[in-house]
Amino acid sequence: MxxxxxxxxxxxxxxxxxxxxxxxxxxxxxxxxxxxxxxxxxxxxxxxxxxxxxxxxxxxxxxxxxxxxxxxxxxxxxxxxxxxxxxxxxxxxxxxxxxxxxxxxxxxxxxxxxxxxxxxxxxxxxxxxxxxxxxxxxxxxxxxxxxxxxGENTQGLVYNQTKLEAAKVALPTTGQTWEEHIAWAKDATTKTGVPGTMDPSADYKAFWVWLRQTGKELYNGTELGFTQADVQAWFELWKGARDAKATPTPDVIHEGNATDVSKQLVVTGKALTSWVWANQMPELQKNTKDQLGVIAYPGDASKQWPRAxxxxxxxxxxxxxxxxxxxxxxxxxxxxxxxxxxxxxxxxxxxxxxxxxxxxxxNPSMKQTIEVVGELAKNFGPAPTVPPAGHSTVRSELIKAAEEAQYGRATPAQAAEKFFTAAQAAIKK
The missing domain is CATH 3.40.190.10 (Periplasmic binding protein-like II)
Incomplete structure (x- = not known):
């Protein structure tokens, strides 16, 4: 059939x-x-x-x-x-x-x-x-x-190993802080001419990992697990990265926000890293001749979890x-x-x-993915609860608010207020 x-x-x-x-x-x-x-x-x-x-x-x-x-x-x-x-x-x-x-x-x-x-x-x-x-x-x-x-999965930071090695830029490593990652990305931009990192401020999974590393959660049951101030700090972190030229321009960031996995910026050559799910590594590798690598998101890797x-x-x-x-x-x-x-x-x-x-x-990229997730799993913390009803709207509202900040149409504080209000409304419906 x-x-x-x-x-x-x-x-x-x-x-x-x-x-x-x-x-x-x-x-x-x-x-x-x-x-x-x-x-x-x-x-x-x-x-x-x-x-x-x-x-x-x-x-x-x-x-x-x-x-x-x-x-x-x-x-x-x-x-x-x-x-x-x-x-x-x-x-x-x-x-x-x-x-x-x-x-x-x-x-x-x-x-x-x-x-x-x-x-x-x-x-x-x-x-x-x-x-x-x-x-x-x-x-x-x-x-x-x-x-x-x-299927088990976790967050993965995929990087272009070929371009980085050609420019003699040290490869990113698991355990770098967020600030260290941005500093690394700025240096990589200077040495390669390609933006070092995609701006993930619109990406809920990056925001969620960052929150967990600060002792917060995306959700506490059917309530938000973070404050408006947390969102503002997240948006300000990435405004600093954009100002430092560590990320692409807003139009290219939007492209990364909107596209499917086969056209992520690390594949199209518009950034040296993309923030994805680790199991997407084989699909990404299929779409580029460059060798890719994958590590955990910045910060404490034990705050990542075995996500279905x-x-x-x-x-x-x-x-x-x-x-x-x-x-x-x-x-x-x-x-x-x-x-x-x-x-x-x-x-x-x-x-x-x-x-x-x-x-x-x-398939070498499939082997690598299994090895990386297996290694990360040794330090996994407990999984959070499954996101409540309204989560899909929270995700889309984060993209909208982050892009307002990315394009400079709103300050991080204004974008944070907009997102926090919309997120509260979404999960209370």
């Missing part, structure tokens, strides 16, 4: 919350089968074409081993994915299994859209014994396992709960699937599968 693809759609503000607020007509707990004994599960995910092909191969392997189970597969690019998922959910036509991330997991879980997978976990039907505890914690919402973490790159959740109204749980168990724990999927969705959650992928892959 070939996966269909939904057309791209513009994201519509507030659509998810509005759609999810509609009541769901939930089916019973039994697994229904067609008259011929076959079960068809609908399976929905986002990603590039390469991910679509890998996912199809994995699902085809499940059907080969379980001929009575087939899949109605649908995929699309990230743009508009959650609009479509919200529409399907509102019409009580949600996919049996769907991909989700921490922008929306708490929102869907709080409205009882997702099945609590803990029951299958406790019975052993969903084996998570090889998963890092912190990773499982990051899939739990209100005591329920709302999504199976389908994404999850698979099961629709609570599915008629095929047992089969859906078995599919997730297979995708997470089957060695053959591990070789197929590699690190496309992050480092495999199952530590044995991860080790097997590292040992068998001939």
């Amino acid at each position: 070939t996966a269909s693809r939904f057309p791209r759609r513009r994201l519509l503000s507030g659509l998810v919350a509005g759609m999810l607020a509609l009541p769901l007509a939930l089916s019973g707990c039994g697994d229904d089968k067609a008259a011929d004994g076959k079960t068809e599960l609908s399976f929905f995910w986002w990603g590039a074409e390469a991910r679509a092909q890998l996912t199809e191969q994995a699902l085809a392997l499940y059907t080969a081993k379980h001929p009575d189970v087939t899949f109605k597969k649908t995929w699309q690019a990230n743009q508009g994915y959650f609009d479509k998922l919200a529409t399907l959910t509102a019409g009580n036509d949600a996919p049996d299994i769907f991909q989700i991330d921490d922008n929306y997991l708490a929102e869907y879980a709080s409205r009882n859209v997702t099945l609590d997978l803990a029951e299958y976990q406790k019975s052993g039907k969903l084996d998570t014994t090889k998963f890092p505890k912190g990773l499982l914690d990051y899939g739990t919402v209100d005591g329920k396992l709302a999504g199976l973490p389908f 790159s994404m999850y698979f959740s099961v629709f609570r109204g599915t008629e095929h709960k047992e089969v859906a749980a078995d599919v997730l168990n297979f995708l997470a724990n089957d060695p053959e699937v591990g070789k197929i999927l590699g690190t496309d969705r992050g480092l495999p959650s199952n530590s044995d599968i991860r080790a097997a992928v590292a040992a068998s892959t001939d």
